[in-house]
Amino acid sequence: MADLAFLEQDAVDVAPLLLGATLRANGVRVRLTEVEAYMGERDPGSHAYRGPGRRNATMFGPAGRLYVYFTYGMHYCCNVVTGREGVASAVLLRAGEVVEGLELARERRPNAARDAELASGPARLTRVLGISLADDGTDLAAGPIRLEAAPDRAPAIASGPRTGVAGPGGGLEFPWRFWIPGEPSVSRYRPHVARRR
DNA sequence: AGCCGGATCCGCT
């Protein structure tokens, strides 16, 4: 079992180290290719920006837990909690490559045209792993959902603006999105545009 | 009590 002590730092420092790590849940393993750092109470883009609440409580807990949230009325997304207990810091898992359980993954995402699309996006990645709100707070070192550190550092790492964050703290200010260049599962960058009504 | 908009995805054009 790989050592997860590296999770006890700020999300920005942890995020690049998670590239190439794998997350296994419910018979499927995904190798992480794209992540985003969220820096908690001082980060306007973070769910923790306005302090602890019912939804984001896990973010304030110890490192190495899974933070799952529900969004857009229909999707789940998951994060790895980092940093010390009491400090909200987490890394959103945005994309990955399915490296085990391909058949199960295809069953969970029957509309994916190519295998590279199975976990290409945070809600897709969460779905392919069969993760839902019930898994919020899971200990990734000991429970049924396991995070294993990358065997080697990713050969190359690219960074840029976070995908879904607009305004102050988002945009171009902080390059807190990290990915492995050339990976087919990494989604093309789409600048955030507020939905019209 | 009500409204606004989101760390999204999918299907149609």
Add this chain to the structure above:
DNA sequence: GCGGATCCGGCTT
């Protein structure tokens, strides 16, 4: 490329 789906947290009244 665009809009619809569909719930919830957070802020305004």
